[in-house]
Amino acid sequence: MTTIQENKVAATQPASPWREFWKKFKRQKLAFASAIFIVLLFIVALIGPWIAPFDYTKADYSQILQGPNDKHWLGTDAFGRDILSRILVGTRTTLLVGLSAVLAGAIIGTILGLLSGYYGKWIDSLIMRFCDVLLAFPGILLAIGIIAILGPGMINVVVAVGIFTIPMFARIVRSNTLVYKNSLYVEATRSLGAANLYIIFRHILPASFSSIIVYFTMRLGTAILTAASLSFLGLGAQPPSPEWGAMLSAGRDYLTTAPYITYFPGLAIMLTVLAFNLLGDGLRDALDPKVKD
Amino acid sequence: MLKFILKRILQMIPILFVVTIVVFLFVHMIPGNPARIVAGADADQATVEMIEKKLGLDKPIVEQYFVYIGNLAKGDLGTSLKTNEPVLQEMKSRFMPTFWLTVWSMLFAVIVGVGIGILSAMKRNSFWDYLGMFGAVVGISIPSFWLGLLLMQWFSVKLGWFPTTGLDSWQGYVLPSITLGVGVAAIIARFTRSALIDVLKEDYIRTGRAKGFSESKIMIRQALKNAMVPVVTMTGLQFGFLLGGSVVIETVFGFPGLGSWLIDAVATRDYPVIQAEILLFSLEFLLINLLVDVIYGFLNPQIRYDD
Amino acid sequence: MAEKVLDVVDLETHFISDGKVVKAVDGVSFHLYKGETLGIVGESGSGKSVTSLSVMQLLRNTPGKIVGGTIQFGTLDIAHASDKQMRKIRGNQISMIFQEPMTSLNPVYKIGRQLTEGIILHKNVSKKEATQRAQQMLEKVGIPRAKQILNEYPHQLSGGMRQRVMIAMAMACDPEILIADEPTTALDVTIQAQILELMNELRETSQTSILMITHDLGVVAEMCDRVVVMYAGQIVEEAPIEALFAQPKHPYTQGLLASIPKLGEEVEELTSISGTVPTPETMPSGCRFEPRCPYAMARCKEQNPVLKADEDGRVYRCWLQEEGSHE
Numbered sequence: 025m026t027t028i029q030e031n032k033v034a035a036t037q038p039a040s041p042w043r044e045f046w047k048k049f050k051r052q053k054l055a056f057a058s059a060i061f062i063v064l065l066f067i068v069a070l071i072g073p074w075i076a077p078f079d080y081t082k083a084d085y086s087q088i089l090q091g092p093n094d095k096h097w098l099g100t101d102a103f104g105r106d107i108l109s110r111i112l113v114g115t116r117t118t119l120l121v122g123l124s125a126v127l128a129g130a131i132i133g134t135i136l137g138l139l140s141g142y143y144g145k146w147i148d149s150l151i152m153r154f155c156d157v158l159l160a161f162p163g164i165l166l167a168i169g170i171i172a173i174l175g176p177g178m179i180n181v182v183v184a185v186g187i188f189t190i191p192m193f194a195r196i197v198r199s200n201t202l203v204y205k206n207s208l209y210v211e212a213t214r215s216l217g218a219a220n221l222y223i224i225f226r227h228i229l230p231a232s233f234s235s236i237i238v239y240f241t242m243r244l245g246t247a248i249l250t251a252a253s254l255s256f257l258g259l260g261a262q263p264p265s266p267e268w269g270a271m272l273s274a275g276r277d278y279l280t281t282a283p284y285i286t287y288f289p290g291l292a293i294m295l296t297v298l299a300f301n302l303l304g305d306g307l308r309d310a311l312d313p314k315v316k317d
Numbered sequence: 318m319l320k321f322i323l324k325r326i327l328q329m330i331p332i333l334f335v336v337t338i339v340v341f342l343f344v345h346m347i348p349g350n351p352a353r354i355v356a357g358a359d360a361d362q363a364t365v366e367m368i369e370k371k372l373g374l375d376k377p378i379v380e381q382y383f384v385y386i387g388n389l390a391k392g393d394l395g396t397s398l399k400t401n402e403p404v405l406q407e408m409k410s411r412f413m414p415t416f417w418l419t420v421w422s423m424l425f426a427v428i429v430g431v432g433i434g435i436l437s438a439m440k441r442n443s444f445w446d447y448l449g450m451f452g453a454v455v456g457i458s459i460p461s462f463w464l465g466l467l468l469m470q471w472f473s474v475k476l477g478w479f480p481t482t483g484l485d486s487w488q489g490y491v492l493p494s495i496t497l498g499v500g501v502a503a504i505i506a507r508f509t510r511s512a513l514i515d516v517l518k519e520d521y522i523r524t525g526r527a528k529g530f531s532e533s534k535i536m537i538r539q540a541l542k543n544a545m546v547p548v549v550t551m552t553g554l555q556f557g558f559l560l561g562g563s564v565v566i567e568t569v570f571g572f573p574g575l576g577s578w579l580i581d582a583v584a585t586r587d588y589p590v591i592q593a594e595i596l597l598f599s600l601e602f603l604l605i606n607l608l609v610d611v612i613y614g615f616l617n618p619q620i621r622y623d624d
Numbered sequence: 625m626a627e628k629v630l631d632v633v634d635l636e637t638h639f640i641s642d643g644k645v646v647k648a649v650d651g652v653s654f655h656l657y658k659g660e661t662l663g664i665v666g667e668s669g670s671g672k673s674v675t676s677l678s679v680m681q682l683l684r685n686t687p688g689k690i691v692g693g694t695i696q697f698g699t700l701d702i703a704h705a706s707d708k709q710m711r712k713i714r715g716n717q718i719s720m721i722f723q724e725p726m727t728s729l730n731p732v733y734k735i736g737r738q739l740t741e742g743i744i745l746h747k748n749v750s751k752k753e754a755t756q757r758a759q760q761m762l763e764k765v766g767i768p769r770a771k772q773i774l775n776e777y778p779h780q781l782s783g784g785m786r787q788r789v790m791i792a793m794a795m796a797c798d799p800e801i802l803i804a805d806e807p808t809t810a811l812d813v814t815i816q817a818q819i820l821e822l823m824n825e826l827r828e829t830s831q832t833s834i835l836m837i838t839h840d841l842g843v844v845a846e847m848c849d850r851v852v853v854m855y856a857g858q859i860v861e862e863a864p865i866e867a868l869f870a871q872p873k874h875p876y877t878q879g880l881l882a883s884i885p886k887l888g889e890e891v892e893e894l895t896s897i898s899g900t901v902p903t904p905e906t907m908p909s910g911c912r913f914e915p916r917c918p919y920a921m922a923r924c925k926e927q928n929p930v931l932k933a934d935e936d937g938r939v940y941r942c943w944l945q946e947e948g949s950h951e
Binding site for chain 2: 680682684685707710711712713714715716719720722724727728729730731732733741742745746790793794
Binding site: 054157160161162163164165168169171172173174175176245249252253256257258259269272276279280283286287289290291293294297298301302305 | 335343346347348354451454455457458459460461462463466467469470474481557558560561562564565568569579580582583584586591595598599602
């Protein structure tokens, strides 16, 4: 992916595009900090189980509902499990669900958008009507509807969140495609006898990359938030799982006696979503001022 | 104007038709036999057949659809599999709480959101602008169920100002409305700011300055109404977000509305209830869109005369 | 002539963006007499619009800033006036009309409100009196059905009508100075003539001084008593209207005049000035017009001439003045 993007940037902005981007991006201090935080999150997602101070599944009935202390920095839950360890391990689930849902939605949406914009006519109307219908519903209701059909579970959450990500990408890529389709550059390539698919993937798609990346980042935050909400509602990850939304849901019953059980998983969700949103804003300002929220 | 509204209502009819088909097909999209899923794996054939009959699955599909439409026309939304009560009856009792919840939270969101948006646009690039906009990103990023629990923990459990759950008095609305409104307030704040900043670049604002108006008067007398045109449209669309959010918030606060009912229905696979709710939510969306168009017409004189 | 209503001395307005300074107005001096129309002529980028915005102190919210000079209006120096002082002057004693009549009126308010709000702001009158005044003004600028128009929205009017409304709005408080920034550029030719005629009439009846900012020498010929020609942020020539058209002194003015077709004259070739206005990066160190000047000499490359009067009393900025031998 990086190589394709480098090609694209080199094609449209000859004057050292990376340095230009870097110069603009560095100025966005919040976005920069968010990027560092996100890198740390991914590291934790990879090595979480090994850096967790305790076994995240192991119940310890001598240690139930302990507040934050020297041994358990973030306290323990109703089964005496270490909350810090569960949050660290749960990072992987959170990022995996968000990434796979948005990635699936982005790929399908991008393909639909390319087809729609490049071929136009009835393909375009069909795809765009389909997107209108999907967009007419708020994401979480659509996701709940899909889960009502498929049944609860993490995989189905990914499917549900992925589906409502499709129309957004389809629209953005379509409008970019419409612009680039008629550019002289593409006209010239076409006149040289290039095949449609070659033009789409070699020229039009790379030209949309900056929009896609900006939007991808922003959607990740939304996707993580929606997935956590679904788990909280009992429609996603089920209780023993250290998914953050599910942990919060389990902590609800101890709101009066042990509120910290809900503090930290919620904080983890918020910081993660916040980081993706801030990074998205920063990338937008540095890469693609056209995309509005 | 009346003609315009009428035209929009007529345009809704085919959409409604599509909605009924989608809602009707809902049960048919469930993989496997829905009756078997409802009855459970151990249920005998007789129970499954009884549920099939209840769901109307025992007839040919086209006939099923016409029966469904016929029942809808009579105001029959089916019978809950869980309680054996007519769905409509329960829906009636749960409609108003959710209605008021969305209205109050929208009110909260508009006041807070537009207020922060105006302040940020006026004090552009100042500390207050940065604070307001950072607050807005936090508002968008904060999980509503977590915020709900925090507010509940603080104001209900610790301070005892509001009930933790349920809806016995007006106090029951306060925390859920605020929780639900925060995300929308954040979106409105960001949008209001950027809409105002766009408007402030317009030539007629320069005219206003040339007339000798102060910046705050420019903002309120010249720019705000223009900026409100896109803000109203966007705010109307956020009603959808509120309906979606109400599902989560009602569950957090044990609020007896449509949202918590939907989650219960999904959990217990009470398909007639789910179908009825999808239908109702779709209707609400169409209505909201219509309302947004009408208000838009009032705010923007150019639109009114085009039709 | 009588009293000076406006006296601009050594005005310098700079734009600062990305740490770079653009001297949009670089030491401009001129004055405006009571009841006079002064034209400021130049291509886009010459600094003429920035000059007018400086006089109105409308550079707020832009990267532009007055960094030097004075703008004397009565007893007040506008260049150093406070916001509050300026608000009392803007729209009241000095008002302005703009190039874009289509977008200069607020689309969501009725004409009546847009006219009366300025009157109510500056003149201590009731809403009813303001409405009467507004209707009067509309009639004065030749708008038929003035009473109905008060209740209509801008998009219901044509461009020419909107510019009339803008003029009515600008004249509503009997200003001493009206600044017109390309008031007819966006209009059809026939409408242009009507609007210019209207402005001439209003000037005669109200004794308002007009500062006419334009690139169109036809407009200048129609309207102005005196002309200031600007090039690259500086004044290159200043002359009474007849003298300027009869005998332009600065090579740039000559170029401008040569580039307009004259009626009743057989023109074999319309000349246009070759090259473009210099950007801050290409600003010559000597005379700013030197790269485009047909008479450029070695000295022009090195030193920028000063604006001064020659022995005939003609004021222009050119080294040829000292040679005294070009025609």
